[in-house]
Amino acid sequence: xxxxxxxxxxxxxxxxxxxxxxxxxxxxxxxxxxxxxxxxxxxxxxxxxxxxxxxxxxxxxxxxxxxxxxxxxxxxxxxxxxxxxxxxxxxxxxxxxxxxxxxxxxxxxxxxxxxxxxxxxxxxxxxxxxxxxxxxxxxxxxxxxxxxxxxxxxxxxxxxxxxxxxxxxxxxxxxxxxxxxxxxxxxxxxxxxxxxxxxxxxxxxxxxxxxxx
Ligand code: C5P
Numbered sequence: 371x372x373x374x375x376x377x378x379x380x381x382x383x384x385x386x387x388x389x390x391x392x393x394x395x396x397x398x399x400x401x402x403x404x405x406x407x408x409x410x411x412x413x414x415x416x417x418x419x420x421x422x423x424x425x426x427x428x429x430x431x432x433x434x435x436x437x438x439x440x441x442x443x444x445x446x447x448x449x450x451x452x453x454x455x456x457x458x459x460x461x462x463x464x465x466x467x468x469x470x471x472x473x474x475x476x477x478x479x480x481x482x483x484x485x486x487x488x489x490x491x492x493x494x495x496x497x498x499x500x501x502x503x504x505x506x507x508x509x510x511x512x513x514x515x516x517x518x519x520x521x522x523x524x525x526x527x528x529x530x531x532x533x534x535x536x537x538x539x540x541x542x543x544x545x546x547x548x549x550x551x552x553x554x555x556x557x558x559x560x561x562x563x564x565x566x567x568x569x570x571x572x573x574x575x576x577x578x579x580x581x582x583x
Contacts, residue, residue, distance in 0.1 A: 374418030375579035380457040381419040382507070383411045384464035384496065386426035388444045392488065393475040400465035403545045404428030406512075407463035409571035411436045414461070417575050422457075424450045426464055444470065444493035451496055457507040459578065462497040465514070469493060498530045508533060508582060510574075514540040519552065520559065527554050534578060553577055 385407020387400040404425060411423040412433035423438040424447055432438045439454075441447045444466045451460070469490035479486065501509040511532045513523045516539065523537035535554045542564075543549040549570050553560040562573050 374416065375583075376414055376459075376575065377418035379419045379459060379582070380507075381411075381414045381421045381459040381461065382424065382451060382454050382457045383407055383414065383421065383461045384424045384426075384447060384451060384466075385411065386428040386430075387465045388426045388447055388467045388493075389442045390444065390467045390470035390493075391442075391474040392471050393477065393479045395478050398467055398469070398471065398490075399427075400467055401540075401544050402426070402428075402465035404430050405545075405547065406543070406549060406567050406571070407461075408433055409567040410461050410463060410574060412568065413571035413575040414459075416572070417579065419459070422454050424454070424464075443467075444496070448494050448496045448499070451500060455500070455503075455507070456505050458582070459510070460497070460500055460507045461510040461574075461578075462500075463512050464496075466496060467493055495530070497532070501531050508578065510578060511535045513537045514543065516540050520554075523552065523554050533581060536574060555581070 386404035387402040390398045408430045411421050415421045415435040421436045423436050439450045441450050470493050472489040472491045497511050509532050513526045515522045519537045527535035537552045538549055548564055548566045550564040551562040551570050
């Protein structure tokens, strides 16, 4: 058992993109390097938490002291997260694909002369599902928006019933080593001016530790 503000707490972090197969060689995915989620997993471990990182495909090394489960699709990510409950905190940083192909092809789809129409179906919202459970951990969401950040972020926080949501502008953050964040909670908004992602992750963990105490 470590020391620190999250000592003895069980923290789940989802990170990276998900990958939804179209056929054995093609798929749908989102832009996400995983850097922010991995930095948060690291910061939570530094704060003494028992951390499980549920990660979509990334090229990143597992932070020290963090357990990691690798998943590919949203469905796999959901199974891993639900299987890891109960927890004290869920930080959902993953850029989960909103849609998957209804029926992925078992064999490579052959190119024709015309176009290709795929039928997409909605993926489950992992964060909203966990946040709605009677034994819900303290749930932190992320919102990457391209415009009107405060409006979209606060709407998302209320819709998913989250005590804390982290907003950022997608074009300022994706793939980069630094980020400018805004925290939205019941007390209002808390800007975190641009800094490297580990610094931001530590600030977020400090903020959420206050919520837990
Ligand atoms: O609604 P939107 O996808 O923008 O919400 C983003 C937040 O919800 C992120 O915290 C993301 O990890 C989480 N999410 C999820 N499952 C989904 C979609 C989003 O957990 N299917």
